[in-house]
Amino acid sequence: MPTFVKMTRCDGCGECVDICPSDIMHIDKTIRRAYNIEPNMCWECYSCVKACPHHAIDVRGYADFTPLGSSVRVHRDEEKGVIAWRIIFRNGKKDMELLAPITTKPWGEGIPDLNTVDEPSDEMRNSHLLYNEPKYIRMEDDGGIGLHTLKSNKLVMKEGVYH
Amino acid sequence: MAYQTIIEDNIDVLVAGAGLGGTGAAFEARYWGKDKKIIIAEKANIDRSGAVAQGLYAINCYMGTRFGENNPEDHVRYARMDLMGMVREDLLFDMARHVDSAVHQFEEWGMPIMKNQETGAYLREGRWQIMIHGESYKPMVAEAAKKSADKVFNRICVTHLLMDESQENRVGGAVGFNVRTGNYHVFKSKTVIVGAGGASNIYKPRSVGEGAGRVWYAPWSSGSAYGLMIEAGAKMTQMENKIVLARFKDGYGPVGAYFLHLKTYTQNCDGEEYESKWFPALAEMVGKEYLDTENQHFSHMPIPTCLRNHAFINEVNSGKGPIHMVTMEAFQDPHLEEIGWHNFLGMTVGQAVLWASNDVDPKHENPELTTSEPYVMGSHATGCGAWCSGPEDLSPEEYFWGYNRMTTVHGLFGCGDAVGGTPHAFSSGSFTEGRLAAKAAIKYINDGKADGISITDAQIDKRREEIYKPMETYKLFRNHITAGSVNPYYINPRQGLDRLQKMMDEYCGGVTVSYMTNSKLLHIGLKKLGTLAEDWTNSIAAEDIHELLRAWELKHRILSSESVMQHTLFRDETRWPGYYYRGDHMKLDDANWHVLTVSHRDPKTGKYTMEKAPLYHLIGEEGK
Numbered sequence: 001m002p003t004f005v006k007m008t009r010c011d012g013c014g015e016c017v018d019i020c021p022s023d024i025m026h027i028d029k030t031i032r033r034a035y036n037i038e039p040n041m042c043w044e045c046y047s048c049v050k051a052c053p054h055h056a057i058d059v060r061g062y063a064d065f066t067p068l069g070s071s072v073r074v075h076r077d078e079e080k081g082v083i084a085w086r087i088i089f090r091n092g093k094k095d096m097e098l099l100a101p102i103t104t105k106p107w108g109e110g111i112p113d114l115n116t117v118d119e120p121s122d123e124m125r126n127s128h129l130l131y132n133e134p135k136y137i138r139m140e141d142d143g144g145i146g147l148h149t150l151k152s153n154k155l156v157m158k159e160g161v162y163h
Numbered sequence: 164m165a166y167q168t169i170i171e172d173n174i175d176v177l178v179a180g181a182g183l184g185g186t187g188a189a190f191e192a193r194y195w196g197k198d199k200k201i202i203i204a205e206k207a208n209i210d211r212s213g214a215v216a217q218g219l220y221a222i223n224c225y226m227g228t229r230f231g232e233n234n235p236e237d238h239v240r241y242a243r244m245d246l247m248g249m250v251r252e253d254l255l256f257d258m259a260r261h262v263d264s265a266v267h268q269f270e271e272w273g274m275p276i277m278k279n280q281e282t283g284a285y286l287r288e289g290r291w292q293i294m295i296h297g298e299s300y301k302p303m304v305a306e307a308a309k310k311s312a313d314k315v316f317n318r319i320c321v322t323h324l325l326m327d328e329s330q331e332n333r334v335g336g337a338v339g340f341n342v343r344t345g346n347y348h349v350f351k352s353k354t355v356i357v358g359a360g361g362a363s364n365i366y367k368p369r370s371v372g373e374g375a376g377r378v379w380y381a382p383w384s385s386g387s388a389y390g391l392m393i394e395a396g397a398k399m400t401q402m403e404n405k406i407v408l409a410r411f412k413d414g415y416g417p418v419g420a421y422f423l424h425l426k427t428y429t430q431n432c433d434g435e436e437y438e439s440k441w442f443p444a445l446a447e448m449v450g451k452e453y454l455d456t457e458n459q460h461f462s463h464m465p466i467p468t469c470l471r472n473h474a475f476i477n478e479v480n481s482g483k484g485p486i487h488m489v490t491m492e493a494f495q496d497p498h499l500e501e502i503g504w505h506n507f508l509g510m511t512v513g514q515a516v517l518w519a520s521n522d523v524d525p526k527h528e529n530p531e532l533t534t535s536e537p538y539v540m541g542s543h544a545t546g547c548g549a550w551c552s553g554p555e556d557l558s559p560e561e562y563f564w565g566y567n568r569m570t571t572v573h574g575l576f577g578c579g580d581a582v583g584g585t586p587h588a589f590s591s592g593s594f595t596e597g598r599l600a601a602k603a604a605i606k607y608i609n610d611g612k613a614d615g616i617s618i619t620d621a622q623i624d625k626r627r628e629e630i631y632k633p634m635e636t637y638k639l640f641r642n643h644i645t646a647g648s649v650n651p652y653y654i655n656p657r658q659g660l661d662r663l664q665k666m667m668d669e670y671c672g673g674v675t676v677s678y679m680t681n682s683k684l685l686h687i688g689l690k691k692l693g694t695l696a697e698d699w700t701n702s703i704a705a706e707d708i709h710e711l712l713r714a715w716e717l718k719h720r721i722l723s724s725e726s727v728m729q730h731t732l733f734r735d736e737t738r739w740p741g742y743y744y745r746g747d748h749m750k751l752d753d754a755n756w757h758v759l760t761v762s763h764r765d766p767k768t769g770k771y772t773m774e775k776a777p778l779y780h781l782i783g784e785e786g787k
Contacts, residue, residue, distance in 0.1 A: 002373055002376065018208060019208050019210065019211050020207070020208075020211075021207040021208070021211050021212050021213075021216045021381065021383050022207070022376075022381075022382060022383050023206075023207065023318075023342055023383075023712060026709070037709065038709075039373045040373050040374075040375040041375075041376050041382050041383075042373075042376045042382075043216075043217070043376055043377070043378070043381050043382050043383075043513070044376070044377065044512055044513035045216050045217035045381075046217060046512045047211040047216055051211075059512075061513075061516050061517060061520045062370065062372075062373045062374035062376070062377055062413075062513075063372060063373045063374070064370055064371050064372045064373055064374035065370065065374055065413045065517070066516065066520045066521070067520050068520070069520065070516065070519035070520035070522075072512060072515050072516045072519055074508075074512075076298070078299075081273075083298050083299075083508075085508050087504070087515055087519050089519050089520075089522050089524070090519065090520050090521070090522050091522045093522070093524075094519070094522075094524055096504065098501065098504060098505060098508060100275075100296045100298060100505055100509065101275040101296045102275070102296065102298045102299040103273040103274070103275065103299055103303070104270075104273050104274070104275050105273035106273075107273070108273075108306045109273075110271055111272045111273075111303070111306050111307045112307075112310075113310045113311075114190065114191075114193040114310065115193060115197070115310070115311070117194065119197055120194065120195060125195070125606070128257075128554055128555075128556060130191060130194075130261055130264060130595075130598050130599070130602060131191055131194040131195075131598070132264060132268060133261070133264050135264065135267070136229055136263050136264045136266075136267040137228055137229070137260060137261060137263050137264050138228060138229060139228065139229055139230075139231055140229060147260060148228075148234065148235050148256075148260040149556055149557075150256075150556070150557060150781075153234060153235070153236055154783060154784045154785075155236055155781050155782065155783060155784065156781070156783075157252065157253065157557070157558075157559050157779040157780070157781060157782075158779065158780055158781075158782050159559070159777050159778070159779050160757065160777075160778070160780075161248070161452075161753055161757050161778075161780075162243070162248065162781075162782060163248075163452040163453075
């Protein structure tokens with residue numbers, strides 16, 4: 001379902017150009033609005049549809065297998081932390097509104113800046129642990145065994161078939 | 164040409180391609196290298212790039228060790244069963260023992276992960292899968308990467324790695340061009356972590372015209388992980404292990420949640436279960452060790468993905484298609500119906516569009532399934548990629564050369580699709596592999612292994628000339644013709660891609676031949692691929708910077724495809740019926756081929772050499 005851009009809504013701001021993973025949303029030099037330059041390299045990922053501040057971008061299903069007339073629209077709101085979808089069938093018999101969370105925290109605030117966390121100790125460096133481990137990788141009451149190893153799990157590596 | 168040369172010097176860790184693997188690498192590198200210069204070069208915009216650009220509705224690799232659900236070795240056994248034994252168990256165990264750390268941190272960062280209300284553990288879709296509202300999965304990990312990196316260069320198509328000229332077989336950075344400005348970018352770096360993607364679109368897709376973009380794996384996954392590393396001389400493994408997906412027809416919407424959570428199932432056109440009737444003959448092909456028809460169904464051992472594909476393909480070829488997913492029962496429950504739709508909106512919106520436009524309401528109609536064209540990648544249910552060192556405490560000596568996830572090129576690391584032999588990593592496992600590679604890369608630098616790298620201007624200038632040559636070719640010959648795209652002196656990237664897809668399809672087991680190939684076909688295919696590679700080098704033309712991007716993506720796809728053909732030719736057996744068949748060796752052959760395939764392409768001559776590497780399996784100490 002390649003994207004298309006509505007002439008009366010697009011103001012040529014370029015948000016879609018900036019976000020498109022396939023580099024196919026470009027600004028037309030004559031009309032100074034965005035358009036899809038290469039529909040057969042469009043994945044229907046909706047990145048541009050979600051990013052457009054004017055809801056100027058929509059999708060018309062791939063011509064080789066999609067009849068006209070249905071609609072799948074979206075509004076993504078980072079501040080509210082939700083994404084809202086509306087699906088309308090071609091025959092109009094089904095009209096669904098679906099809402100999903102996109103984050104449980106104010107956007108980006110739960111992510112640590114590793115520049116500001118303590119430098120790893122030499123012991124940590126020489127271990128096989130990663131940042132923030134051994135938290136989460138063991139049962140909490142394992143007596144502090146830490147990382148799983150062949151030894152801790154009573155395993156060996158053997159060459160040849162396993163069966 | 165007026166494009167500037169922009170040099171970024173003194174980089175410690177260059178992340179080339181920042182999907183889930185690359186963002187994990189950039190994030191973690193900062194912890195181990197507080198004083199290090201960490202740079203990301205990404206073809207698109209890291210907020211929406213890679214395979215997870217549109218989001219995910221599940222995390223398919225989570226052990227749940229803290230809830231007592233699984234240990235790492237359980238996942239290793241599952242992955243090796245699914246891949247018919249052909250996996251790197253050291254790398255898999257290593258990924259599995261760390262992956263929960265990544266997933267729980269995602270939750271801390273704000274990822275909405277569904278919970279099992281009774282146990283408090285994450286809501287399971289299957290033994291390894293948990294359910295998430297992951298529309299913003301990619302922007303979220305991108306935030307983490309941005310906080311760690313010194314600088315993110317978006318819209319840089321990395322075309323080549325730079326090689327050290329003072330020490331053989333050592334990396335020294337990468338080069339590429341900006342797909343907006345056209346400028347030439349040089350990144351001089353002590354280490355490079357390749358987080359670029361696997362390969363979609365190297366096989367002729369089932370769809371035609373516009374629909375060619377509705378591939379299963381993202382169309383921007385241009386095999387750059389392989390193209391970059393192969394050209395630098397890194398050894399590759401299991402590149403013959405292409406993957407075919409059974410998915411909802413045309414939209415390629417995912418089926419995992421449908422099978423596992425919604426408990427839907429498949430049937431043929433007559434409403435019959437069809438898999439079991441194909442299994443006795445299949446067990447003859449692969450052996451009882453891999454498909455035990457008497458016991459497997461009853462013991463609830465999962466059937467390997469490729470073998471289920473085999474039954475699907477044979478049923479369709481016997482005239483009993485289409486195969487339907489029986490949704491009409493589950494979808495009577497409004498809650499499950501909603502999950503069914505959310506599942507698509509969260510990761511494959513196109514499938515929702517397709518059903519809406521065709522008035523397919525799975526509550527009243529069982530949708531069709533299909534088997535896709537093949538893909539070459541290393542993080543889903545297959546393990547193509549570079550031959551990498553494992554960690555010191557797990558790996559036998561054949562698998563270990565000093566630094567975790569380092570390829571056979573010094574200082575060149577991989578994660579995600581780039582690392583071979585590690586299927587079933589998926590998003591969380593790829594992110595974890597990036598973290599592991601980053602820790603190892605910092606150690607490599609601190610050990611002094613990157614000292615004294617020398618990159619001459621001659622190397623930088625040579626690459627610059629190569630990069631822009633397609634635009635020169637266009638200018639030189641464009642006015643030889645009146646108008647249009649037919650020119651005896653050049654082909655454009657789309658024409659080259661069509662040629663590649665046709666030959667891969669017909670000679671290397673694509674959909675139009677029911678995934679069948681043989682030695683004779685592969686020899687012809689390699690010859691044709693050779694001329695395509697020649698035409699690319701001499702005669703590819705790019706009208707503008709966007710086409711230049713497509714030209715270089717094609718180059719990486721051609722390099723990937725050559726490796727796939729060489730590996731497919733080398734392995735004289737049919738190891739994964741349902742992924743592809745060697746018609747001249749229709750049986751699985753453990754006596755000769757219970758090994759990993761490893762290839763090397765000589766960067767100077769382009770000549771391939773193939774070898775077998777031993778397979779090590781994890782077993783309990785009692786079986787020593």
